Amino acid sequence: MTMKRDVFITEVALRDGSHVVSHQFTVDQVVQVAKALDEAGVPYIEISHGDGLAGSSLQYGFSHTNELELIEAAISVCNQAKISVLLLPGIGTMNDLKEAANLGAKMARIATHVTEADVSAQHIGLAKKLGMETVGFLMMAHSAPVEKLVEQAKLMESYGADVVYVVDSAGALLPHEVRERISALKNALQIEVGFHGHNNLSLAMANTLVAIEEGATRIDGSVRCMGAGAGNTQTEVLVAVLDRLGIQTGIDLYKIMDLAEEIVAPILPAPQEITRDSLILGYAGVYSSFLLHSQKAAKKFGIDSRDILIELGKRKVVGGQEDMIVDVAKELVKKAATVNN
Numbered sequence: 001m002t003m004k005r006d007v008f009i010t011e012v013a014l015r016d017g018s019h020v021v022s023h024q025f026t027v028d029q030v031v032q033v034a035k036a037l038d039e040a041g042v043p044y045i046e047i048s049h050g051d052g053l054a055g056s057s058l059q060y061g062f063s064h065t066n067e068l069e070l071i072e073a074a075i076s077v078c079n080q081a082k083i084s085v086l087l088l089p090g091i092g093t094m095n096d097l098k099e100a101a102n103l104g105a106k107m108a109r110i111a112t113h114v115t116e117a118d119v120s121a122q123h124i125g126l127a128k129k130l131g132m133e134t135v136g137f138l139m140m141a142h143s144a145p146v147e148k149l150v151e152q153a154k155l156m157e158s159y160g161a162d163v164v165y166v167v168d169s170a171g172a173l174l175p176h177e178v179r180e181r182i183s184a185l186k187n188a189l190q191i192e193v194g195f196h197g198h199n200n201l202s203l204a205m206a207n208t209l210v211a212i213e214e215g216a217t218r219i220d221g222s223v224r225c226m227g228a229g230a231g232n233t234q235t236e237v238l239v240a241v242l243d244r245l246g247i248q249t250g251i252d253l254y255k256i257m258d259l260a261e262e263i264v265a266p267i268l269p270a271p272q273e274i275t276r277d278s279l280i281l282g283y284a285g286v287y288s289s290f291l292l293h294s295q296k297a298a299k300k301f302g303i304d305s306r307d308i309l310i311e312l313g314k315r316k317v318v319g320g321q322e323d324m325i326v327d328v329a330k331e332l333v334k335k336a337a338t339v340n341n
């Protein structure tokens, strides 16, 4: 029997949450979480390195376990949920996508910076050819005007994407900005629209509800907020709120609450909360995945991680420029030394 769903949730704890554990997920953890999510009725579960397929590297952090092994293990325990993979062109290759599809991944999300949709053409084309449901994922959506976002989303639609997402990578968008963006995309596109939030300004839930009000039907969440920075819209809370609103997700509330509490919470290094650093991510408009890298650099150079994050925000650094974090830290140390002498 097919479940009636008004909104389709993609659970990203096993991908965005990979940043939280510095990409150290084990097969055992992934199997336990994926099996419980499947039993709870979650329709899509994303699994990849935090920075997408082939993200395991010196630049982004090496994975504990090869993501293809994690994907395969998750697929083997899911009965109804489809496994999704994230791919950032330039990090992941066409071959990585083929390998994931061969293992049985059914959805591909092709992510680009919000102004660079043109680099997704080949990957979207290949995903469609492989028979995968294909999503265009426009990251750092706060950093471009609405007209630019629409132009880029239309490009992804023209390449064959089935869905385009507004991705608030920095958790910087305010509710009225989400409303403008989703409503503009709904007016301009023929395909479904999605929203991926981060909770750095404590707005992930409010922004998600605004997105749904404006017609978004694809929504990301992470159980226990297990995503980069302060995490994403908390899936089990979202399921409860949507249920109260009469919006069907097809997800069993008790089951998702139980797995959040009993399986995911013990995996978290610390409970997800809005710390001063994650708050700065949203305030300064910095990629949530830069959090741990910036904290590491701050410790190494003996400076305040907030200063690094503020400077990265001023420079409008985009994903893939993680090496800038250390450069900025060094410059701040040098500047402080000049001022003191």
Ligand SMILES: CC[C@H](O)CC(=O)C(=O)O
Pocket (backbone or CB within 6 Å): 016, 050, 051, 052, 111, 139, 140, 167, 168, 169, 170, 196, 228, 288, 289, 319
């Ligand atoms: C670096 C990829 C990134 O984590 C993708 C994502 O979830 C986002 O931009 O929020």
Ligand SMILES: [Mn+2]
Pocket (backbone or CB within 6 Å): 016, 169, 196, 198, 227, 228, 288
């Ligand atoms: Mn994210």
